[in-house]
Amino acid sequence: MKSISMREFLLKKEKGSLFFIDIREHYQYERGTIQGAKNIPYRLLKETPENYLLKEEVYYLFCENGFQSSRLVAFLEKKGYQVIDLEGGYEAFLKYKNMIK
Secondary structure: OOEEEHHHHHHOOOHHHOEEEEOOOHHHHHHOOOOOOEEOOHHHHHHOHHHOOOOOOEEEEEOOOOHHHHHHHHHHHHOOOEEEEEEOHHHHHHHHHHHOO
């Protein structure tokens, strides 16, 4: 399973061109997320990834604390998708968000 620390992700220079997905429930997403993240809840992405993802693109997934996203990344990799887990999820983002310029 591929993963990257939230700190490393936030320091990426080209993050404006990246696809990242908040897999939390919509009510959690509405309370706060990483700017530019698209909300596709865990259940929808697991049941019908073909409706949301292209196999030739790379996607970064995150949840609240990294547990669900790591499980979903492992599942989607087996189906041939290029997905990377953002370790620590939204909680890690809150810790490192001041790194964003």
